[in-house]
Structures are given as structure tokens and as C-alpha cells.
Amino acid sequence: MDALQLWISTALTLCILSFLWKDNPLYKLAEHLFVGISAGYYIALAWQETIRPNLVEEVARGNWIRLGAAILGVLMFTRFVPKISWLSRWPLAFVVGMYAGINVIAFASGDLILQLQSTMVDVVHDGWTAVSNVILVIGLATSLIYFYFSKEQKGALGVVSRIGIFFLMISFGASFGYTVMSRMSLAIGRTRELMVSPATTGILLLAVAVFLFVWGRRQRSTGEGA
Amino acid sequence: MTARRSWRERLEFIDRRWLFLILAFAIVLPLVVDLPLPLYVSPMVQDLYDAIEDLPDGSTVLISADYDPSGKPELEPFHLALIHQLAEKKVKMVMYSLWPAATPITEAVLAEAGLTTDYGYRKDVDYVLLGYKEGQQIAMRSIQKSLKGTFPVDRDGTPSNEIPLLQHYDTYTDFAMLINVSAGSPGVKEYVQNVQSITGVPMVAACTAVSGPDYVPYYKAGQLLGLAAGMKGAAEYEKLVGRPGLAMAGMSAQSASHILLIAFIVFGNVMYFLARRSGGAR
The missing domain is CATH 3.40.50.10160 (MTH777-like)
Incomplete structure (x- = not known):
């Protein structure tokens, strides 16, 4: 069973990586398999983890109020019937309102107040920490001013705003660097999986290469790839 | 008959699949050959x-x-x-x-x-x-x-x-x-x-x-x-x-790939400025 699993995972990884050469049927096959299996998996999961325990079993126990949620859920499907599609706005309104309420409180307590508090720092004492704190305060103030659109950013405001852009660029650079690191980690992870059995990878790599070669030649001869 | 491209033009229009191949080597080699690099704790x-x-x-x-x-x-x-x-x-x-x-x-x-x-x-x-x-x-x-x-x-x-x-x-x-x-x-x-x-x-x-x-x-x-x-x-x-474990073992591949990507970025910028200097910036 483990061997079969290894062959399947290696084959699918190589099919996906074959996209680096060019778009081809092997890549499409792996992509469609992924989409189909994911959809099936999440439908089964929704039934197993959400609908059955929270609706079917609860209603069976006599918790009828859960039927209200079920009705709202069914109303979402009215989008497919143009005449009564307006009914789908009710469950949407419920979801939007609920998440807005939850997120407003969460954002205010987690991001706004505590993050503001953490920028109120000592910029005088404590040696190098104070220097770091000064940079933090300047970066925060100038970046905020960059997003102040009620006055044309010319003169002194323009200079401050330009300094803000520098801080934002440094932040974007750091984010990009971390993103590259993350993508490289994924590549390393897949490479490591491919190296579990070099023989399996070698055979499948050869098979993929032969397929791409034959397919490429056939495409050229029929002029499809032009 | 098409004119021969200069080395600069050939590098400027290099097929990106070569870059993928070089990157693959930069990842695989450190995983095969042990490259102990220092690791500092943040x-x-x-x-x-x-x-x-x-x-x-x-x-x-x-x-x-x-x-x-x-x-x-x-x-x-x-x-x-x-x-x-x-x-x-x-x-x-x-x-x-x-x-x-x-x-x-x-x-x-x-x-x-x-x-x-x-x-x-x-x-x-x-x-x-x-x-x-x-x-x-x-x-x-x-x-x-x-x-x-x-x-x-x-x-x-x-x-x-x-x-x-x-x-x-x-x-x-x-x-x-x-x-x-x-x-x-x-x-x-x-x-x-x-x-x-x-x-x-x-x-x-x-x-x-x-x-x-x-x-x-x-x-x-x-x-x-x-x-x-x-x-x-x-x-x-x-x-x-x-x-x-696996993270420490992967760090040399991580470092090698980062160095290569930095080299690619520098290379891309050098080619850009060379092209601009010769009036062919794209």
C-alpha cells in the first residue's frame, strides 16, 4: 500500500512539475484530479463534520431551532431560480452581518488598540532600543501620512509621504523575501519526497519525458502548438 | 536568414526553463551533498x-x-x-x-x-x-x-x-x-x-x-x-x-536557492541596465 501511495504521489508531482516545460495533458490530468478529489473531499467533510452532527442529529434529538439554519442554507440555492433569487439575500445578509459583528470586535481588540499601544514607546532612553523605537515611530507616522489623501501631497507633506514610501517598500521587500522563502520550502519538501525512492522517480521522470517528447512532436506535426 | 544574436541578447532572452533547471540543481545538490552552514537563533x-x-x-x-x-x-x-x-x-x-x-x-x-x-x-x-x-x-x-x-x-x-x-x-x-x-x-x-x-x-x-x-x-x-x-x-x-530534523537538513538547500535567486535578480537588473544603456530598454 505504501509503495502504491509513493508511486501515485511521485507521478502526480511530476505531472504538475511538467507545467514548467509547458502546458500539457499530464499537467491537466493532475490538475483536474486535484480539483475533483478536493471537491468530493470537502463535500464529504461538510456532511460528516457539519451537516450530520449539527443539523441531522440535533433535529433528531428534538432541537427544532436548527431547522431555521437549514432553511436559510436552502435559500442560498434560490440563486439558481431567477424569479425568487432575491431570497438568497437573506442568508447572505445573516452571514455578512454576523461576520462583520465578530470581526469588528476582534479587529478592534486585537489589531487596533493593542497595536497602537505598542507604538507608544520610549524614544529617549535605553540606548539602541531608543534608536530602534525612533525608526518605528517615524516609519509609522510617515506611512500613515502617505495614505492621507485629503490634501495634495506637495511640499513638506510630499517629502514626508516620500519617506513613508521608503518604509512601505522595505516592508514589501521583506514580505516578498519571506514569500520566496516559503515557496522554496515547498519546493524542498516536494524534492525530498521525490528523493525517497530515486528508482521510482527516475522511472516516472523518464515516462513523463517520453510522453512530453511524443506529444510535442505530434503537436508540431499537426500544427496545434503554433 | 536571421542575424546572429549577440551574447548579451542571448542572455537577455534566455529561456526561463534553463533557470528552472539551475534552481532544481540548487535545491537537489545540498540535499544530496551535506553542506553544513551556520544557523543563528533569532x-x-x-x-x-x-x-x-x-x-x-x-x-x-x-x-x-x-x-x-x-x-x-x-x-x-x-x-x-x-x-x-x-x-x-x-x-x-x-x-x-x-x-x-x-x-x-x-x-x-x-x-x-x-x-x-x-x-x-x-x-x-x-x-x-x-x-x-x-x-x-x-x-x-x-x-x-x-x-x-x-x-x-x-x-x-x-x-x-x-x-x-x-x-x-x-x-x-x-x-x-x-x-x-x-x-x-x-x-x-x-x-x-x-x-x-x-x-x-x-x-x-x-x-x-x-x-x-x-x-x-x-x-x-x-x-x-x-x-x-x-x-x-x-x-x-x-x-x-x-x-x-528535516528543517535543519533543508536549510542548506534553502540558503543555496536564496543565493541563486539573489544572483538571478542581480543578473536581471544588470541585463536591464545594459539594454537601457544601448538604447534598447524593454
């Missing part, structure tokens, strides 16, 4: 390690593992080292997940760490695996009301009310610490916003590198006691725990 990871080390022996922590197979290369090494550090301190663990694919990964991590076989942990007495719960932030809020209410049964179907370890633990604040191993949403951000900032429960986290910059402000503000970002964070943590 303050964020040191603080994470210290926060766990400062937990009283025998205390109980809540672990939310929220990642799937795509996040494994970055997060599984941390997860494994975390279980080792906690087990060595005899810390009891209550584990669950808000990501559907994370529970099987957690089971594999527990087996690989030898939680029951090597450390002698007993199921439902020293550790509990509650499984997956749908609902994202709603589930997080629900746990604050009642963990046992949110998870009426554990992964194996045992009623939560009958689990000995859960007799005295039912909300976040009952636990000594909340540990989140997260690959995205719901994860660190949602836990900080919905749980930590409201309940004040001590929290540490590990995340993928791509989310690292978003969560550093939480560490700077003291909302997170420590943070390990990406494979590098996991490697630093493995070093502190004293269990070199």
Missing part, C-alpha cells in the same frame, strides 16, 4: 522556546494545529520538535484542529515523536486529540465558552465529559498556554484577534514564512510570546530543542 524563536521552557512541569497546554499537506515542509518539523519539548517537560496536551486535513498529520507527528511509546503518555490522561471542528472564528469563540461543548466527542468518539484530562479544563484561560501551528486562515491572526487579545491567554505560534511578516507585529506588541516563521524558524527551534 530572538523570536528563542522567546518561543523560553516561554515553553518556563511552563511548570506537568501543566496543560492547548495546541491548535491548523495546516494541511502543502504546509508540511515548513510546519511539520516545528510540530514534531514542539511535541518533543513538551513531552520532555511532562506537559499535558489537548489538541484539536480547525483545518480538516490537520488531524491525520497530527496523529502522524505524535506517532513519529513516540508520545505513547517513548514518553509513556496515556491517551485521555496525559493527552487528548479532539479532532477537527468546522466553523473557523465561530469555533474559536465557541471554545472560549466551552471546549467540551464545542467538541462533544474526541477523535475516537469518546464523550468529552468522560475524558479524565478534560475534567478541569474547559476554556482557553484554564490552560497554561495556547500554541498555534498555522499555515493561514483560520490561524494566528484569528487567534490573536478573537482569543488572545480578549482572554489574555499566553500564546506562541509557528507559521509559514509567507505569513511571517504579518504576525511579527503581534510578537513585538507582546500578544505572541514567541514566533517561529517558516522552515528557518523551525530549524532554529529544532536546534534549541536539540533534535536536528
Whole structure:
């Protein structure tokens, strides 16, 4: 069973990586398999983890109020019937309102107040920490001013705003660097999986290469790839 | 007949598949040939390690593992080292997940760490695996009301009310610490916003590198006691725990690929400026 699993995972990884050469049927096959299996998996999961325990079993126990949620859920499907599609706005309104309420409180307590508090720092004492704190305060103030659109950013405001852009660029650079690191980690992870059995990878790599070669030649001869 | 291209033009229009091939070599070679490179521990990871080390022996922590197979290369090494550090301190663990694919990964991590076989942990007495719960932030809020209410049964179907370890633990604040191993949403951000900032429960986290910059402000503000970002964070943590694993082994490949990408960026810019100087900027 483990061997079969290894062959399947290696084959699918190589099919996906074959996209680096060019778009081809092997890549499409792996992509469609992924989409189909994911959809099936999440439908089964929704039934197993959400609908059955929270609706079917609860209603069976006599918790009828859960039927209200079920009705709202069914109303979402009215989008497919143009005449009564307006009914789908009710469950949407419920979801939007609920998440807005939850997120407003969460954002205010987690991001706004505590993050503001953490920028109120000592910029005088404590040696190098104070220097770091000064940079933090300047970066925060100038970046905020960059997003102040009620006055044309010319003169002194323009200079401050330009300094803000520098801080934002440094932040974007750091984010990009971390993103590259993350993508490289994924590549390393897949490479490591491919190296579990070099023989399996070698055979499948050869098979993929032969397929791409034959397919490429056939495409050229029929002029499809032009 | 087409004119021969100069070397500069040939480099400028190099087929990107050559770059992919070079990158593949930069990743594979360090994995095959051992390239020991120095690894420094950042303050964020040191603080994470210290926060766990400062937990009283025998205390109980809540672990939310929220990642799937795509996040494994970055997060599984941390997860494994975390279980080792906690087990060595005899810390009891209550584990669950808000990501559907994370529970099987957690089971594999527990087996690989030898939680029951090597450390002698007993199921439902020293550790509990509650499984997956749908609902994202709603589930997080629900746990604050009642963990046992949110998870009426554990992964194996045992009623939560009958689990000995859960007799005295039912909300976040009952636990000594909340540990989140997260690959995205719901994860660190949602836990900080919905749980930590409201309940004040001590929290540490590990995340993928791509989310690292978003969560550093939480560490700077003291909302997170420590943070390990990406494979590098996991490697630093493995070093502190004293269990070199897949993250440390992957760091030389990581470094080699980064050096190559920097070289590509420099190369691309040099070619751009050369083209501009000769009046052919594109």
C-alpha cells in the first residue's frame, strides 16, 4: 500500500512539475484530479463534520431551532431560480452581518488598540532600543501620512509621504523575501519526497519525458502548438 | 536568414526553463551533498522556546494545529520538535484542529515523536486529540465558552465529559498556554484577534514564512510570546530543542536557492541596465 501511495504521489508531482516545460495533458490530468478529489473531499467533510452532527442529529434529538439554519442554507440555492433569487439575500445578509459583528470586535481588540499601544514607546532612553523605537515611530507616522489623501501631497507633506514610501517598500521587500522563502520550502519538501525512492522517480521522470517528447512532436506535426 | 544574436541578447532572452533547471540543481545538490552552514537563533524563536521552557512541569497546554499537506515542509518539523519539548517537560496536551486535513498529520507527528511509546503518555490522561471542528472564528469563540461543548466527542468518539484530562479544563484561560501551528486562515491572526487579545491567554505560534511578516507585529506588541516563521524558524527551534530534523537538513538547500535567486535578480537588473544603456530598454 505504501509503495502504491509513493508511486501515485511521485507521478502526480511530476505531472504538475511538467507545467514548467509547458502546458500539457499530464499537467491537466493532475490538475483536474486535484480539483475533483478536493471537491468530493470537502463535500464529504461538510456532511460528516457539519451537516450530520449539527443539523441531522440535533433535529433528531428534538432541537427544532436548527431547522431555521437549514432553511436559510436552502435559500442560498434560490440563486439558481431567477424569479425568487432575491431570497438568497437573506442568508447572505445573516452571514455578512454576523461576520462583520465578530470581526469588528476582534479587529478592534486585537489589531487596533493593542497595536497602537505598542507604538507608544520610549524614544529617549535605553540606548539602541531608543534608536530602534525612533525608526518605528517615524516609519509609522510617515506611512500613515502617505495614505492621507485629503490634501495634495506637495511640499513638506510630499517629502514626508516620500519617506513613508521608503518604509512601505522595505516592508514589501521583506514580505516578498519571506514569500520566496516559503515557496522554496515547498519546493524542498516536494524534492525530498521525490528523493525517497530515486528508482521510482527516475522511472516516472523518464515516462513523463517520453510522453512530453511524443506529444510535442505530434503537436508540431499537426500544427496545434503554433 | 536571421542575424546572429549577440551574447548579451542571448542572455537577455534566455529561456526561463534553463533557470528552472539551475534552481532544481540548487535545491537537489545540498540535499544530496551535506553542506553544513551556520544557523543563528533569532530572538523570536528563542522567546518561543523560553516561554515553553518556563511552563511548570506537568501543566496543560492547548495546541491548535491548523495546516494541511502543502504546509508540511515548513510546519511539520516545528510540530514534531514542539511535541518533543513538551513531552520532555511532562506537559499535558489537548489538541484539536480547525483545518480538516490537520488531524491525520497530527496523529502522524505524535506517532513519529513516540508520545505513547517513548514518553509513556496515556491517551485521555496525559493527552487528548479532539479532532477537527468546522466553523473557523465561530469555533474559536465557541471554545472560549466551552471546549467540551464545542467538541462533544474526541477523535475516537469518546464523550468529552468522560475524558479524565478534560475534567478541569474547559476554556482557553484554564490552560497554561495556547500554541498555534498555522499555515493561514483560520490561524494566528484569528487567534490573536478573537482569543488572545480578549482572554489574555499566553500564546506562541509557528507559521509559514509567507505569513511571517504579518504576525511579527503581534510578537513585538507582546500578544505572541514567541514566533517561529517558516522552515528557518523551525530549524532554529529544532536546534534549541536539540533534535536536528528535516528543517535543519533543508536549510542548506534553502540558503543555496536564496543565493541563486539573489544572483538571478542581480543578473536581471544588470541585463536591464545594459539594454537601457544601448538604447534598447524593454
